[in-house]
Every structure is written in C-alpha cells, then in structure tokens.
Amino acid sequence: RLPCPCVLAFDLGAGSGRAIIGEIVDEGAQGQCKLKITEVHRFPNVPVQIGSHLHWDTPMLLQEIKNGIRKAFQAGFQPASCGIDTWGVDFGLLDHNGELLGIPYHYRDRQTEGLVEEVSALAGSERLFRESGLQFMPFNTIYQLYAMKKAGSPKLDFAETLLLTPDLLNYFLTGKRSCEFSMATTTGLYDPGRGAWNRQLMEELGLPDRIFPEPVPPGTVIGELTAEVCAELGAPPIKVVAVASHDTESAAAAVPAASSSFAYLVSGTWSLLGTQMPGPLLTQAVFEQQFSNEGGVDVSFHLLKNIMGLWILQECKRKWEQGGDSFTFAELVRLAEEAEPLRSLIDPDDLRFMNPADMPGEIHSYCRETGQPEPDSAGGTVRCILESLALRYRQVLEQAEALTGSRFAGLHMVGGGVQNELLCRFTADAIGRPVWAGPVEASAIGNLLVQFRAAGQIKDMREGLELVKSSFPLQTFEPDSPERRAEWTAAYERYLRLAVSPI
Ligand code: LFR
Numbered sequence: 001r002l003p004c005p006c007v008l009a010f011d012l013g014a015g016s017g018r019a020i021i022g023e024i025v026d027e028g029a030q031g032q033c034k035l036k037i038t039e040v041h042r043f044p045n046v047p048v049q050i051g052s053h054l055h056w057d058t059p060m061l062l063q064e065i066k067n068g069i070r071k072a073f074q075a076g077f078q079p080a081s082c083g084i085d086t087w088g089v090d091f092g093l094l095d096h097n098g099e100l101l102g103i104p105y106h107y108r109d110r111q112t113e114g115l116v117e118e119v120s121a122l123a124g125s126e127r128l129f130r131e132s133g134l135q136f137m138p139f140n141t142i143y144q145l146y147a148m149k150k151a152g153s154p155k156l157d158f159a160e161t162l163l164l165t166p167d168l169l170n171y172f173l174t175g176k177r178s179c180e181f182s183m184a185t186t187t188g189l190y191d192p193g194r195g196a197w198n199r200q201l202m203e204e205l206g207l208p209d210r211i212f213p214e215p216v217p218p219g220t221v222i223g224e225l226t227a228e229v230c231a232e233l234g235a236p237p238i239k240v241v242a243v244a245s246h247d248t249e250s251a252a253a254a255v256p257a258a259s260s261s262f263a264y265l266v267s268g269t270w271s272l273l274g275t276q277m278p279g280p281l282l283t284q285a286v287f288e289q290q291f292s293n294e295g296g297v298d299v300s301f302h303l304l305k306n307i308m309g310l311w312i313l314q315e316c317k318r319k320w321e322q323g324g325d326s327f328t329f330a331e332l333v334r335l336a337e338e339a340e341p342l343r344s345l346i347d348p349d350d351l352r353f354m355n356p357a358d359m360p361g362e363i364h365s366y367c368r369e370t371g372q373p374e375p376d377s378a379g380g381t382v383r384c385i386l387e388s389l390a391l392r393y394r395q396v397l398e399q400a401e402a403l404t405g406s407r408f409a410g411l412h413m414v415g416g417g418v419q420n421e422l423l424c425r426f427t428a429d430a431i432g433r434p435v436w437a438g439p440v441e442a443s444a445i446g447n448l449l450v451q452f453r454a455a456g457q458i459k460d461m462r463e464g465l466e467l468v469k470s471s472f473p474l475q476t477f478e479p480d481s482p483e484r485r486a487e488w489t490a491a492y493e494r495y496l497r498l499a500v501s502p503i
Contacts, residue, residue: 005078005079005080005455005457006021006022006023006077006078006079006080007021007022007079007080007081007082007083007241007448007451007452007455008020008021008022008040008068008069008072008077008079008081008082008083008238009021009022009082009083009085009243009444009445009447009448009451010065010068010082010083010084010085010169010447011085011086011247011250011441011443011444011447012045012061012084012085012086012087012165012166012247013045013086013087013247013268013269013416013443014045014087014268014269014270014311015044015045015269015314016042016043016044016045017042017043017045017061017064017065018039018041018042018043018441018444019039019040019041019042019065019068019069019071019072020037020038020039020040020441020444020448021037021038021039021040021072021075021077021079022035022036022037022444022445022448022451022452023035023036023037023038024036024452024457024458024467032470033467033470034467034470034471035445035448035467035468035471035472036471037441037444037445037448038075038077040068040071040072040075040077041064041067041068041071041072043064043067045057045061047106047108048103050103052110053105053109053111054105054106054108054109054110055103055104055105055106055109056090056103056104056105056106056165058092058100058103058104058168061169062169062172065084065169065173066229066232066233069082069225069233069235069238070233070234070235073233073234073235079238080238080239080455081221081238081239081240081241081451081454081455082173082238082239082240082241082451083240083241083242083243083245083447083448083450083451084166084169084170084240084243084245084447085166085243085244085245085246085247085249085250085443085444085446085447086165086166086169086245086246086247087107087165087246087247087269087270088107088164088183088186088246088247088248088294089107089139089140089141089144089164089186089187090104090105090106090107090141090144090164090165091104091141091144091162091163091164091165091168092104092162092163092165092168093155093156093158093159093161093162093163093211094159094160094161094162094163094171094177095158095159095160096158096160098160098175100168101155101158101159102155104165104168105144107139107144108139108354108355109139109144110355111144111147111148111151112138112139112143112144112146112147113138115138115143115146115147115150116136116137116138116143118146119142119143119146119205120136122204122205123201123204123205125287126284126287128188128201129282129286129287130193130282130287131191131193131198131201132187132188132189132190132191132192132198133185133192133193133280133282133292133293133294133301134185134186134188134292134293134294135290135291135292135305135306136290137306138351138354140186140187140188141164141186141187141188141189142187142188142189142201142205142207143188145189145205145207146205146207149205149206149207156207156208159208159211160210160211161177161211161213162211162212163177163178163179163213164179164180164183164184164186164187164245165183166180166183166242166243166245166246167179167180167183167213167242167245170222170223170240170242173225173226173229173240174222174223174224174225174226174240175223175226176222176223176240177213178213178216178220178222178242179212179213179214179215179216180215180216180217180218180220180242180243180244180245180246181215181216181217181218181295181299182218182244182245182246182249182294182295182296182297183245183246184197184212184215184295185246185293185294185295186246186294189201189202189207189212190215190295192279192280192282192293192295192301193280193282197209197212197215216242217242217298217299218242218243218244218245218249218296218297218298218450219241219242219243219297219450219453219454220241220242220454221239221240221241221242221454222240222241222242223239223240224237224238224239224240225237225238225240241450241451241454243446243447243450243451244296244297244446244447244450246294246296247266247268247443248266248270248272248294248302248304248443249294249295249296249297249302249446250442250443250444250445250446250447250450251266251272251414251415251442251443251446252264252266252274252276252296252302252446253296253297253446253449253450253461253464254414254439254442254443254445254446254449254464254465254468255412255414255442256412256436256438256439256465256468256469256472256474257412257465260276261275261276261406261408262275262276262408262412263275263397263400263401263406263408263410263411263412264411264412264413264414265393265411265412265413265414265427266414266415266442266443267309267310267413267414267415267416267417267418267420267423268309268310268415268416268417269309269310269311269314270306270307270308270309270311271306271307271308271309271310271389271392271393271417272304272305272306272307273304273305273307273393273396273397273400273411274291274292274302274303274304274305274400275302275303275304275400275404275406275408276296276300276301276302277293277300277301277302277303277404278300278301279301280293280301281293281301281303281403281404283403285402285403286303286403289305289399289402289403290305291303291304291305291399291400291403292304292305292306297446297450297461298461303400303403303404304400305396305399305400307348307349307389307392307393307396308348308349308353308354308389309348309389309417310389310416310417310420310423311353312348312353312359312363312385312389313329313332313382313385313386315356315359316359316360316363316378316381316382316385317329317332318359319358319359319360319361320360320378325378327378329420332378332379332382333382333420333421333422334379335377335378335379335382336379336380336382336383336386336422337379337383337422338379339375339377339379339380339382339383340380340383341383341387341487342387342487342488342490342491343372343373343375343380343383343384344367344372344373344374344375344380344384345372345384345387345388345391345491345494345495345498346363346366346367346384346385346388346498347388347392347495347498347499348385348388348389348392349392349499350366352366360375360378360381363375363381363384363385367384370498386420386422386423386426387426387430387491388495389423389426389427390423390426390427390429390430390431391430391488391491391492391495392495392499393411393427393430393431394430394431394432394492395492395495395496395499397411397431408433409433409434410431410433410434410435410436411427411431411433411434411435411436412435412436413427413435413436413437413438414437414438414439414440414442415440415442415443416440418437418438418440418475419440421437421475421477424437424475424477425477425480427477428477428478428479428480429479429480429484429485429488430488430491430492431479432479432485432488433479434476434477434478434479435476435477436474436475436476437474437475437476437477438472438473438474438475439468439472445468445472449461449464449465449467449468452464
C-alpha cells in the first residue's frame, strides 16, 4: 500500500455542515487497516427569508468551507484532496462572466406550490416519471426552474450555466464548471433510462437547455484550488474531487451491509429508505407507489422514497424555543420515552408538514381533524412524531420489497438520526425485524471513500466498505417482545387508515 495521505470531506446538511478528515491507518500487529475520521470544523446552516423567498446563505457556506480547509491545515493535516456533498436539487446560475446570478433558492421555498400538478398536466405524469425516474416532489429542480420561468425571472435569460449546489461550491474553489452525476439525477430533467439530459422536456417546458453541463461520474477530479483561494487560505493547491455529491448517495455508498441486497434508511432532516439496484426501475408499479430512482457511485441506482424525517421534530424544537421552552434533543427524547405509547399518529408525509409556520400546531390540528387525542405535552408530541415515522418506515420497507421482489432480513440505519436511539428502537418494533445502526457520519464517509479511490488508496468501493465495517461497530436493535409487537401491529392498522401520502 502507498503511504496514505489524508483526504477532506465536506458534508453539508440542511441544518449544519461539517468538515471531516479521513485517514487510512495501520492498526497494530495484525496489520488491520482502519478508517479514522476527525471532525475539524462544524457550522450551522441557517436559511434566510428575503421578501417572499427562502434562500440558502451561499456565500456563508463557501466561507465555512474555506474555514474548514484552513482549520484542517492548522490542525496539522495535509489533505491531498477535498470533496463536497450536499442535499439534492438546489442550484445557482452563472452569467457569462461566471458570476452568480441572484441568491440560490431553498428547496422549501413556496414558489413551487401547485407546480407538480401544472407540469404534469402539460407533460403527462406517467411520462414525467418514466423520463426522470423520480417521485413527484414539489421542490425538484424542474419545478423550481418552471416557477422562475412562470415568474418571468430575468435570471433564466441571462444564465449561461446551471450548477447544482456541490458543483457551485466546487466552482468557487476551482474556477471549473461541472455537473456530477448523482446530483443530476435529482433534478427531474435527467433521463436515467437514456442516461442523458432530457432536452426535449426542457424545450416543451420553455426551460433553457444550454445551461446544463455534461454529467461526470463520482470520482472525477474537477481541478485544484485556484491561486486566489490558496493565497487567501495559505494552503497548497489541493485537488477538488467530485464525490457522490448528493449526500444521500454518499451515505448509501457507506452502508456496511453484509451482502449486496439490503435495505437502508438514511436518517437526518429527511429519511430516505431504499435499496440498491443494478439500474433504474421505471415500471408502472414504481410510478404508482411513488418511489425515486437516484444515481450513485459507479452508475449504480437506488430505488428509494423520501420520507419527511426528523425535520418535523427539528421544527417543533425550533418553535418551542421561540416560545421560550428550550429543550435539547436528548431531553426531548427522554420526555418522549415517558409519554404514553401509540396514543396519536400522523402521516409524516402529508404535505402540510413540509414547511408550516407552526409545526406543533400543525400536528395538533392533524390529530383533531382525524379524531385522535391531541398530544398533551412536548414529550407526547415527540413520541407521536417518532412512532409515526417508524410506522411509515414499515410501510415503505414493505413497498420496496413488493417492488423489487425481495425480502430484507432487517434495516440498516445510517446518518445523524441513528443517534436517536428511541427512533431506532421504535423502528425495530414497527418493522418487527432488527435495525443495524451506524455509522452516524455515513455521508462524510462515502465522500471520503470516493476520494480515496480517486487517489488510488483503495482499489474499489468494496475495499472501502470493508474498511468501514472494521472501523465503525454497528449497534443492533432487536424488535420488542411479542406482546409489544401486537400493539405495534394494531397501531400500524390505525396508521394505514390515516396515511394518504402523495409522496
Ligand atoms: C437529503 C436530501 C434528499 C433530497 C432532499 C432535498 O439530505 O438530499 O435526498 O431529496 O435532501 O434536496
């Protein structure tokens, strides 16, 4: 093995971002190699409302990435490269001078409300699915661009290049414009069946088709830090690698499964539940069940569904804080543990939970309108959220099995949400199978693996996964006793009568 330089992953989520150094270290006498990760920087990611639109604070994100590079060197690391993964779908537009046009929109901005229906009426919903592979989510790039077109946004007229968030940040670091494949597949404008941008659809919707760079696979070296960035940071011109820059796909690439057929749940602000496939599955059943086909490392595809996730809890916490009741997540989980089990349930994917002004209030109204008791405490609300998510996971897991003709022995849970042990336990109870939890930093780890492979430090992703397995022990949650299982089964029946999720 070559002497192993370290690499630097930036993993940006909707609530926070982190910079993580990865090193392959030789551990002791057995010559067993391990992947060692060190967090060198962490920062909040707070969206900004400007007038009627919700935006990302893109210059701040760039600044924090620069801070991460600086701090890595200050801490004595010499990363050979860095790579960025972020949430999907969002983008910036560059003018012909290469400058950013406007401030990128946040996917929870309301400009796309009602546009799934409008675009479906124009282009045909089955065709939209067949040519994008995606479930209908109002925030997908296609609807954001269509909203801008409808609003007569001059930005579209002046745009020379569209760069998805990780590509945009890579561009600020290197001056190079690129489009990474896994992100391209989140737009709704990339046809996974043909493996190309859907220019015909762009034309029919009146969207400019000249602004999309050709996708490149994860592992492509985009360039090096520009002379300006190096001078600003006092850093050498390290390489910038396009990783599986969609965070969900970076996480999926780091699931430490024993075989190649497994189900996983990436748990964070969103919950993404799915399974790996040899290619996109574009059948009528997948369309009807509203699953997505998203591209990942080595042109792999994942059949998965977006589930609203811990966003609902994060929003309750924020709202309670505004009202003067501050809780930590650990406190909220403890309160939930003490609350009455399976009292009221919600359908987490009801679109009313996408971005309401008052999340706890929305949960109360939902319970009232569906004839259930309203939660009587913060702990009761949190319990309702976690139990409802667990039941939704069961439903989506069973749908994934029906669509793929598989039977999964259990569920791998990765991402920040696995720190919520109550959620892991509820999930094992709801699905009646074991949950294998970890690693927490799956997205950053998948990001690191692709960089190691690009540098020739590991030969393939399989070798990378062996490293993950030997470096990050899993925590197993077994389902509860048969008596408790019966309660969960009864709750699932109640849940199914409520759930009418369009997504
Ligand atoms: C998760 C995620 C999902 C995507 C959503 C919005 O962080 O990337 O995969 O659907 O964010 O972009």
